[in-house]
Amino acid sequence: MLTVNKHMPQGGGLAAVLVRRAATLELDWDMRQKSRFAAIDSTGRELAVVLARGSVLRGGDVLVAEDGSLVAVRAAPQAVLRVTAATPLGLLRAAYHLGNRHIPVEVTPTHLHLEHDPVLHDMLLRLGAQVALVDAPFEPEAGAYGGGHRHGHDASFAEDQALAQSVYALHDHGHAHGHSHDHSHGHEHGHEHSHDHDHDHKGCCGHGHGHDHPHG
Structure with missing residues (x-):
């Protein structure tokens, strides 16, 4: 290959x-x-x-x-919806409503192209546009801030998402380990403190009744 x-x-x-x-x-x-x-x-x-x-x-x-x-x-030619209208204003109106849905749209002086979608097909008909299913090359507008329109099915997006999830999993594991480690040290510190306190108490009072208390 x-x-x-x-x-x-x-x-x-x-x-x-x-x-x-x-x-x-x-x-x-x-x-x-x-x-x-x-x-x-x-x-x-x-x-x-x-x-x-x-x-x-x-x-x-x-x-x-x-x-x-x-x-x-x-x-390559593919199935697209070709949208036309009786007036330039009608075509502009269709483009406006499609733009509100953030979908890839190819814009020409006479028609719009978008990937086949039954829901959008019905919406465009309700707006008074004419819609036909045709096979044609599809070259949608590039994003206004550069690059192409992105969806979750994009391969590079999926790769980046998988990488991010792996990093998050490692971070989460490290955080959990660190938390457990800190907690155990805190527990040991508390135990040592109690033990020292018992000995000080014995020394102060001159007798060993502190040993009668269970250490649990």
């Missing part, structure tokens, strides 16, 4: 002829949000894609394998 570990957004200035000659890799939106995955390119090569965490691939990007070969990324 060939490792691919370099990402060049939109070709990164490579000569167009080099990109045209490169093997291609068609990926849907769900896969293009992942920074680690296995895939097979147009030449049949098995690829292990290992990119920086948080990487998001777009159609037109180029990947570089460890042997220096290039792989051109293509946005």
Whole structure:
């Protein structure tokens, strides 16, 4: 399996002829949000894609394998809802309500695209929009603060979450151990204090009635 570990957004200035000659890799939106995955390119090569965490691939990007070969990324057609409206205001209204739900949306001058969702389909119809299920490449808007839209199913997110949980578990174990250790020392300290007090009491009174008390 060939490792691919370099990402060049939109070709990164490579000569167009080099990109045209490169093997291609068609990926849907769900896969293009992942920074680690296995895939097979147009030449049949098995690829292990290992990119920086948080990487998001777009159609037109180029990947570089460890042997220096290039792989051109293509946005694969997938099931999406195409939203249109009778007026620009109607389309704007649909985009507003979708934006309130923080879902990935592709915006064009004539229509919107979003991943197929029956609930959103019904909502858009109630808003007066026209909705059709089509197969098309899906290129949603990037986040306003950079990067792509993130969901829990993203692979890098899952890896980070697993790492965080492991660190938390170690911290929690260490805290519990430390607490037990401190508690036992505190108990010993209290025992020694009581023992010393009994001896002082004996010395003061000149007799040993302190020994009649059970030590428990």
